[in-house]
Amino acid sequence: MGIFRLDPMMVKLIITVLLATFLPAKGAFVPFFEWLTTAAIALLFFMHGAKLSREKIIAGSSHWRLHLWIMFSTFVLFPLLGLGLVWWHPVDVGADIYTGFLYLCILPATVQSAIAFTSMAGGNVAAAVCSASASSLLGVFISPLLVGLVMNIHSAVPGNGLEQIGKIMLQLLVPFVLGHIAQRWIGGWVEKHRSLIGKTDQTSILLVVYSAFSEAVVNGIWHRVGVTTLVWILLGSLLLLVLVLAINLGAARLFGFNRADEITILFCGSKKSLANGVPMANILFPASAVGIIVLPLMVFHQVQLMVCSYIAQRYKKQHDAKAARQMPEKGKAAIESQK
Known part of the structure; x- marks a missing residue:
């Protein structure tokens, strides 16, 4: 079945982790990959800014109740569930794994997959573009602040809190803003070469993953992470996603959102961004901790794609079935009107 198929990016991530396992960067290659990773992160966020269309944001920005709930789900509900998971601590798999779960919970939503699933299921695409884009932009500010607020871990960036925030802004926000400013000149080229931009995104992420792993x-990650730990990460990711999906679905119906908005809430409020999370972790955390901290995020990324793909297909089938039932009725009404 299609739901159990690994997405191509996940296959590349697995290959990259295996490459880092058997051929890790050592010696003189370490500073080279550090420089390359920094450049890749800057390019990644520049491209995110260049892809962001102001017209699409304005088109979907008026639906404030929907956007407010999606931001609540992304930056309040998820972190609260993450804190609950850390407090519950159901399986003894080490503090770094629970730190990884908490870290994925404070990240912004994805842009591409949230919009793609919303479109497939027949949701409010304009609102999805607005919410996902706003989440990605706000995440540059909010996620580092939440790291300092809820996570007890020393930053990879030396110096005080203001210096750390300055480093994050320099590596993430400045390229993003520059890309968005340049959008009026390079937006057409970016739109025309979307596949090339997608490959640049993926290459940047894979470089960061290789460097981190x-x-x-x-530092001996595979002595600390065994099969039991990986199984728990998979089950924990599934539990977290199901809880968020259930709460979002209940809230959408409780607050009286229509079907299209319900779909948008479901997919935009349940995603976590691998594209933002991996580069940000590389800046926020010590190099020795990044690999194990992003492990839950990489597993959650695959779980959210599989589960949301299934849900989007179910919505699509329901929509197609309803449209098929309405067609004969419309035909009958047309015949009656001609008599």
Whole structure:
């Protein structure tokens, strides 16, 4: 079945982790990959800014109740569930894994997959574009603040809190803003070469993952992460996603949103961004901890794609079935009107 198929990006991530496991960057290659990773992160966020269309944001920005709930789900509900999971601590798999779960919970939503699933299921695409884009932009500010607020871990960036925030802004926000400013000149080129931009995104993420896991392998990650831990990460990711989907679905119906908005809430309020999370972790956390901290995020990324793909297909089938039932009725009404 299609739901159990790994997406191509996940296959590339697995290959990258295996490469870092057997051929980690060592010695003189370490500073080279650090420089390359920093450049890749800047390019990644520049491209995110260049892809962001102001017209699409304005088109979907008026639906404030929907956007407010999606932001609540992304930056309040998810972190609260993450804190609950850390407090519950049901399986003894080490503090770094629970730190990873908490970290994924404070990240912004994805842009591409949230919009794609909303479109497939027949949701409010304009609102999805607005919410997902706003989440990605706000996440540059909010996620680092939440890291400092709810996570007890020392930053990879030396210095005080203001210096750390300055480093984050320089590496993430400045390229993003520059890309968005340049959108009026390069927007057409970006739209025309979407597949090339997608490959740039993926290459940037894979470089960061290779660099992070090289450091983690040198520090003995696979002595701390076994099969039991990986199974728990999978089950924990599934539990977290199901809880968020159930709460979002209940809230959408409780607050009287229509079907199209319900779909948008479901898909935009349940996603976490691998594209933002991996580069941000590389800046926020010590190099020795990044590999194990992003492991739950990489597993959750695959779980959310599989589960949301199934849900989107179910919505689509319901919509197609309803349209098929209405067709004969419309035909009958047309014949009656001609008599």
